[in-house]
Amino acid sequence: MTHPELELQLQGEQQEIALIRLTRPHKRNAINDALILALRATFENLPKGVRVAVIDGQGEHFCAGLDLSELQERDATEGLHHSRMWHAALDRVQYGPVPVIAALHGAVVGGGLELASACHIRVADESSFFALPEGSRGIFVGGGGSVRIPRLIGVARMTDMMLTGRVYNAFDGERLGLAQYLVPPGLALEKALELARQVAGNAPMTNYALIQVLPRIAEQPADHGFMTEALVSSIAQSAPQAKARVRAFLEGKAAKVQKTS
Numbered sequence: 001m002t003h004p005e006l007e008l009q010l011q012g013e014q015q016e017i018a019l020i021r022l023t024r025p026h027k028r029n030a031i032n033d034a035l036i037l038a039l040r041a042t043f044e045n046l047p048k049g050v051r052v053a054v055i056d057g058q059g060e061h062f063c064a065g066l067d068l069s070e071l072q073e074r075d076a077t078e079g080l081h082h083s084r085m086w087h088a089a090l091d092r093v094q095y096g097p098v099p100v101i102a103a104l105h106g107a108v109v110g111g112g113l114e115l116a117s118a119c120h121i122r123v124a125d126e127s128s129f130f131a132l133p134e135g136s137r138g139i140f141v142g143g144g145g146s147v148r149i150p151r152l153i154g155v156a157r158m159t160d161m162m163l164t165g166r167v168y169n170a171f172d173g174e175r176l177g178l179a180q181y182l183v184p185p186g187l188a189l190e191k192a193l194e195l196a197r198q199v200a201g202n203a204p205m206t207n208y209a210l211i212q213v214l215p216r217i218a219e220q221p222a223d224h225g226f227m228t229e230a231l232v233s234s235i236a237q238s239a240p241q242a243k244a245r246v247r248a249f250l251e252g253k254a255a256k257v258q259k260t261s
């Protein structure tokens with residue numbers, strides 16, 4: 001399946017890394033209907049053998065958010081369906097088959113930040129900036145941002161971003177939790193691919209539990225969460241891969257945890 005708004009490239013020794021690139025640089029990768037549908041289709045049809053995905057944007061910016069030129073033509077009912085279409089697509093990103101790493105640079109704004117917040121790891125280079133211009137455009141987030149972004153930075157900070165148009169630079173973005181990694185300009189993709197190789201090497205059941213179960217435990221009352229955790233950890237540890245990995249450590253054949261400087 002090919003989409004002009006999006007490029008899928010397989011990387012890694014076993015083609016286990018899917019590099020998904022937004023390819024509308026002339027529109028700063030603004031997300032029109034075709035692009036959001038292409039994202040959904042891509043995550044629903046990842047080639048067999050893919051174990052991790054990386055998303056980045058072509059050109060000077062990761063993503064300028066919703067393509068505002070399409071907004072003018074929608075009435076309320078169409079707007080509702082449009083927002084639900086984004087929800088469905090970003091649900092496939094967050095709860096798809098593999099962990100997803102966003103490589104961020106330049107503008108990560110509006111729907112671009114909503115897309116980034118549906119990913120599991122965000123790597124920002126120092127040129128990145130984060131904003132929610134919806135507030136000043138007289139609209140509201142519609143791509144799941146009101147659910148996901150407060151979980152990263154809190155309701156108060158998101159409210160401020162939308163009420164005042166506040167823009168966070170890359171340093172503040174990383175400090176607040178909009179990104180987990182900060183790298184020099186131009187190196188976000190390289191770092192994201194390095195992390196992707198590491199993630200692809202994990203036991204599949206561990207990755208599955210991390211992307212599918214951990215966020216759901218976070219939504220459960222503590223008592224239910226403990227029970228879910230016990231069930232999932234018992235399944236994970238019974239996998240042959242887990243047993244082999246633990247044995248390798250006990251026999252001195254696996255890496256120790258290294259102190260960082």
Ligand code: 1HE
Pocket residue numbers: 026027028030060061063064065066067068069083086107109110111112132133134137139140141142143
């Ligand atoms: C666009 C869009 C867009 C650029 N929709 N066409 N998002 C925003 O409110 C952000 C709007 N964009 C910007 O603030 C700036 O474009 C950027 C800071 C991202 C980049 O600035 P710059 O100087 O590199 O580019 P530019 O000259 O502003 O834009 C280049 C072209 O891209 C230009 O079109 P052209 O035909 O004149 O060349 C722009 O009009 C076009 N462009 N951004 C449409 N967003 C699910 S709900 C989510 C709700 C939202 O995301 S609202 C926030 C929308």
